[in-house]
Amino acid sequence: MFAAANQTHFSLHIDGLEHDFQVLAFDGKEAISQPYAIDLELVSEHPSRDLESLLHKPAFLQLGDDGRGLHGLIYRAAQGEAGKRLTRYQVTLRPQLAYLAHRINQRMFQHKTVQEIIAQVLEEHGILANAYQFQLGATYPQREYCVQYDESNLQFIQRLCEEEGIHYHFRHSADGHQLVFGDDQTVFPKLAPVQFQHDSGLVADTPMIKRFAxxxxxxxxxxSRRDYDFKKPLIQLEGEADSHDEPALEDYDYPGRFLDRPRGKHLANRALERHRSDYRQASGDSDQPLLASGHFLTLASHPNASWNDLWLLVELRHQGRQPQVLEEAITSDIDPRFDGFQQGYRNFFVVTPWEQPYRPPLNHPKPKVLGEQRAVVSGPAGEEIYCDEYGRIKVQFFWDREGRSDDKSSVWMRVASSWAGQGIAGLQLPRVGMEVLVSFLEGDPDQPLVTGCLYHGVNMPHYKLPDLKTLATIKSKEYKGSRGNELRIDDTTSEISIALRSDHGASALNLGYLTHPRPSGGAPRGEGFELRTDRHGAVRAAGGLLITTEPRANEAKHHKDLPETAERLATASEQQDSLAELAKQMQAQEPGDQDAVAKDLHKQHQGILGSGPGDLTKNEFAEFTQPHLVVSSPAGIALTTPGPNHLTSGSHLALSSTGHTSMSIGKRLLASASQGMRLFIQSLGLRLVAASGDIDFRALKDNINLLAKLDITANADRIILKAKTELVVQGGGSATTYNASGITHVTSANYTAHAAQFAHIGAASMAGTFPEPPKPGKGALELFNLYANTKGIKAGDYEVTDALGTVLKGSLDGQGFNAVSGAAPGPALAKFGLDTADTWSLGSFAKGLPWPKLAATEEGTPSMFEAMPDALTPEGGGAAMAKVKQLASSGMDAAKTGMSLLKTGQNALQGMQQVQGALKGGVAGLPQLATAASRALGVNRKAGAAMPGALPKLPAFKPPSLNPVTDLMPRELIS
Known part of the structure; x- marks a missing residue:
């Protein structure tokens, strides 16, 4: 590859530093989603280079004349042995991203996407937007809560990328290196084709791939992935992905960390792509320095033509040596990394097919929280209780340096409860400032759960410990106040008790051994129970209430058991019956006077006692079939008040005692009865004594009758008998009459007069004074009949029965008001008629919709809608009205009633007509009236069937079966 043995090809450029370093050798590795590391062996004529000046300097290792190379920061610098003229140095080039491995943090991110979190962490390290870029094809949701937990910033970024299936690679230039994030294959650049040639040991003219396997x-x-969302607990969240390869090898995991099915499907696909990223993988050697990880390699001229395709360079190891920079021997130059490689450049690479999506392996799993953590409940300034609709709270962790103990210190966290369900609650919300214990579902720092509260040096236990260690309590504090509520259980030996207390009105229910508060000394206050308040109190029981002091040891009977009480009530009822019967025999009462009282007492007794054993399988017992209030005691009942005491009954009032009944009255005894007073004494007589003042008997309208089987004795200083018209004194067969005509003595036997002297002076008379008896006045009564919104019910009827039984009738005005005069003073019973504005009321005068008109049926009879109004209304001269008038001419004069017939359609609810008539006849005529009205309706079923859907179907009319006693109308309906 190299033309001359003394020619150098590798060079190192260090920004801002003049140097004479020459590259002797280098060995480095780069891979997708990994920070690279390039180790360089350098030589210099300066034996005392300042290593500090080298650290963190940007540097570029140039691999050839074409400018291709590797850029990084000097991450490590070292000095080796020195020769006569040259000294060896070692440096390592790494990307700026590698520095993030040395900053470890604990913090949280809220409502940010993975892209936003990574960008924030990078820029905190000075890796600004021009040094990195995101080329993402998918959209990633905000993470409501994402915790960096005891991780380096590098590990945190790599973990997030691995969880989402995001990869990154580097692009190098002499000016720097750029970090590129991507999530598909399009982000990887394509390199020029590289020829394949078997390694022959000869130097080729161009770089080649020498091995490919x-x-x-x-x-x-x-x-398969599954998860759970507490906001949608009935929805099964699952995501699946399948390559359909054999054999079937499934990766199933819970929780999948998603809250909707599309997200679950996305994560399952990414996981499957990760598993299969290296299913097909090739490796090779080359001397082509242009190869770089995160780039596509085009293989050419391979004997296996199917391999001549695009391959993604996943991993690459660079090695280079140029010993010609040595002009002397410093030390032995044997390096085991180069296994005999003496000079030039070579690399070893790993590739995957271009069509197989690359996903980074899960090399950085999420840290798990071992055990629980402590935190303090947080909220907005001035708030004491801060929660959402699910009862979640926010906390400030002690490890969180960025939180401000406010409503943004964390996301909403669920609070574990001892009892939670639909209609079931055991809710106790931790309040701002409380220290709480936080657990983590499956050790996941992103899934905190508040499981309890802790006391500390400021929030101490409410009761002093260990002095009051026998007290168990649930105590709350008034929201933005100083008062509270408490449930306290006291397990003090032989003095156990329980108390339910509220500081509002000092209201409390104390059970068991009663004491003053233990912290205040706990002085005894009694035994049993106490229900008390400084405000109002009420006891309500819709099914009946028993208040009794009858003992029931160890709850031996059911709670309504009252045989002793029932026996006393039965005895009293029998006494009422027997004495009432005797009073009737002695003519102290009229027949039937006390029948209503006796009937109601028996009914009340039966309502209290019930009938039968009840149904024990349903925990139902016989007593209290009616909601009576029963107060019972085997010892006695005392009622006392310094103010008025009022006992009232809307029906009858019965007073019974088997012993004496005593009344002691400090001033006057005032008794009033609107319909008579009867007093009967079975034995020992009646004694009426006035220690001072008069005894005055008056009959203002009728007579005063005195009857004695033996004597009537009157003893007084003077006895005056006055009669306005006549006075008759009769004894045996004799009598004396005094009237305006004179005095007449009548006897059938001797008339004997004894006198010391008898004087006859002449005629004279003595006029008496006779005051007129007062006349009772007539009372006035004001009637109001109102809706619940206090609006008057217009024009309704009323009927008033006064204290003397007189019935007064009339109608209310347009405001639901009327004043009734002429009623006797005293209690009165008022009954109001039905609401005339209610279209379903029999007494309604509301106007309905006009009746629809239909053509006559094929038989020529009117349809049912057409026939109805004519049959019912007087204006139409209907047959029903004619029949009513015919029936009204016969029957009993005492029976008066009316009847309304109503027909309505499903879609015409307000359309109605009213029948009003006066029937003066026997009640036997009522069924005939109903039958006549039914015939008058003229219902033609065929006409209705001929027009399906045209009109609503009406219910068939059935003549009512009337009971003459119970079904008569309460008032007349005037035609």
């Missing part, structure tokens, strides 16, 4: 090797034939 091919091998095939078994590789994976298919790839």
């Amino acid at each position: 091919l091998r095939l090797e078994t590789r994976t034939s298919s790839v």
Whole structure:
């Protein structure tokens, strides 16, 4: 290859440095996706070169007169032995990228693509945009979270490229070297063809490929990847790629690190291409210095014509020697790397077919986090709780030097919970400033998971330890406040308790051994339970509520068990019945006076006690078939208040006691009854005593009757009997009558008078004073019938029953209001009619849509839509109305009712007509009315069937079966 033995071909150029270095030998390796390294053996006449001045200098190793060479930075410099005139030096050229191996870091990148991450790392090292370029064919998604974990910058870049299937190579010139990233074959430049010629040991005129060998090797034939996205947990994320080669050799891995199927398919394809990149691989030797890794080689003149094609130079080793630079012997020049190679240039290369996509092997796996890490919860300034809709939080890792403990310190991290599911929660969000423990799924630093919280020197345990080590607690703090809530479990020996507390209103439920707070001394406060608050309280049970002090040792019975209570209520009900019956016999009560009370008491008792054993398989028991409130105690019940005490019932009020009933009243006893008062004493009599003041009996409208089987005795200083018209005193068969006509004595036996003196003076009279009894006034009642939005229901009917049973009827105005006068004072019952604006209401006057008109059917009868309004409305003179009037002339005068018939179509819900009529007849006529209305409808089924889809199908009318007692209308419908 070399024309003259003393001619040099290799030279070294160092930027900014004058030198006399000559290249004695070099040996170097370059490969795709690897930083190259070229070791040079130099000689110089200067035995004391400053090695520091050599380091990091850009240098170019020129391999021939055509300018081809290798560029790099002097990465290593050394001085060897010195001869009489020449001294040996060694330097190593490496790309600037190699320097990244010496900067190790821990940091995170958020919401950046691989291209953006790599560019940022390169530019931090001064590798600016003119020194690298991306020639990527695919689009790469942003990585939400990407951690450089205890890796050098070089290892980090190589790992990212390997994960994505991105390769890189270098392009050299005398001015520098350029780093080129690519992801397909189009990025590789094409070299001029190189002839193949077997190595004969002779020097050829042109560079040749002297050896070329091919091998095939078994590789994976298919790839499957699977992953999981918690935001779409029901979607199975998979990606597959298959070369369809035999045998079937699958590479399956989870997690595949993707969140959608197209991305999974992309990664599976890249993995399969990586597996098969070196399935077909060739190696060879040449003396062509133009060869460079990351370039296409065109092989020519090979005996195997199928090999004369494009091949990608994957790896290349350069070697060169020019001993003619030595003018003296310094040391033995034997170097085992050159295995007898004495002079010139040679290389060894590895190539793959051009059509096989090149993917770098996974030589730099992602580091795994061994164990957990600690971090502090972070968030925006002033925020105490910072989370997203999934309950994820952000943290500041202690190793993170770039974070600012804010809402950008990390990505959202999921928080492990003791209980999580649809409608299931055990949520306790770590708050800003808390120290947390972070685990990593499968050791992946890109998949952090918060698993717990830790105390530290500032955030100490809430209760002093170990003094209060028996307390277990869940305690929270008011958001942006100082109060809190707490669930505290106290396992102190013989004094166990549990408390649920809220500082709002000092509200608490304390169970077990009650004490003051343990940190404050824990003084005893009692045993059992306490439910307390400084604010309002309410106890609600929609199915019924039992409050009792009846003992149930160790929860021996079901929670509604109340046989003692039921027995006492039954005894009281029987007592009510027996004494009421005796009162009726003694004519203290009218027949039926207490029947309603007795009926309601029996019904209430049955609603409390229930019937049957219940269904134990469903955990259902018989008691409380109605939502009663029962208060029971085997010892006693005391109710006391310094303010008013009001006991009210919307129905009946019964008071029973098997012993005495005592009332002690500090001032007056005031009793009012709107419909009579009956007092019956079975034995021992009635005693009414006024220690002072009058005893006043008045009947303002009717009589006062006194009846005694024996004597009626009146003792007083004076007894005055007054009668406005007549006074009759009768005893035995004799009587004395006093009236305006005089005094008349009547007797059938002797009349005896005893007097010391009898004087007859003459006629005289004494006028009495008789005050008029007060007349009860009439009460006034205001009625409002409103919607939930407080708007009045217009023109509705009302019916009021006053305290004397008088019924008053009328209609409300346009605002849903009316004032009712003439009702008796006292309680009243008001009933409102149906909403007249509701088109489905029987009392509605809302106007419907006009009825559609159809042509007569082939039989000549009107269609069902056409017949209906004529049959129903008085204006149409329909048959139904005529029948109503005919039936109204007979029957009982006491029965009055109306009936509405409604027909509607599916698409004409508001179209309706109303039947209103007055029926004065027996209830037996109601079915006839319904039958007549049915006939009047004139439904022609054939007409409806002849026009499918033209009109909505109506439900068939069926005459109702009416019960004369329960189904009569509550008011008249006036025709």
